[in-house]
Amino acid sequence: MKIIRFKRETQEAVGSIEAGTDEVNNGMKAMNEVGDVFKHILESVHRVTExxxxxxxxSEQMSAGTEEVTASVTEMSHIAKESEEKSKHVVQIYQEQSLKINDTRSLVNELKNYSNELQEMLIRFKF
Structure with missing residues (x-):
């Protein structure tokens, strides 16, 4: 009875681990897509900044009457640079999260392997 219950619980754990693995894989896919979007945004912001x-x-070469326009463009440049810096920070955070997700994926795979090994031991023990 205990072996059957233990086997069932082990199978449920394996199922949960597999579901967790799927969720991690889906999360990685989503994070990669988000990372690509942020990279595209960062490139666009950089082009806009340039x-x-x-x-x-x-504007600085224009006549004195365009000084007000020049000031506005300078302010936009500052905002674009700030946006670029923040986008770089977001990309850095994404990369850190990606590493953590990879670490989690490795741990989930290790747990899955341990669970499979345990299940094999139970089968051998049963016979």
Whole structure:
């Protein structure tokens, strides 16, 4: 009776581990997609920052009447740089989370292996 219950509980644990593995894999896929989106955003922000800096340089060559426009573009450049820095920070956090998810995936795989080994031992013990 105890062996049957232990076997059933082991099978349930294996099922839970497999479900957890699927969830981790889905999470990794989602995180990779999010990472790609953030990289694309970071590239876009960088391009926008460069374009704004070019506009700023051109504005500075204009007459004194365009000083107000130049100030606005400079402010936009500052905001774009801040956005770029924050996007870099988000990418860094994503990379750290990705490493943690990989570590979790490794641990889940180890638990799955241990569970399989335990199940094999139970089968051998039963016979």
């Amino acid at each position: 374009q704004i800096q070019e506009v700023t340089a051109t």
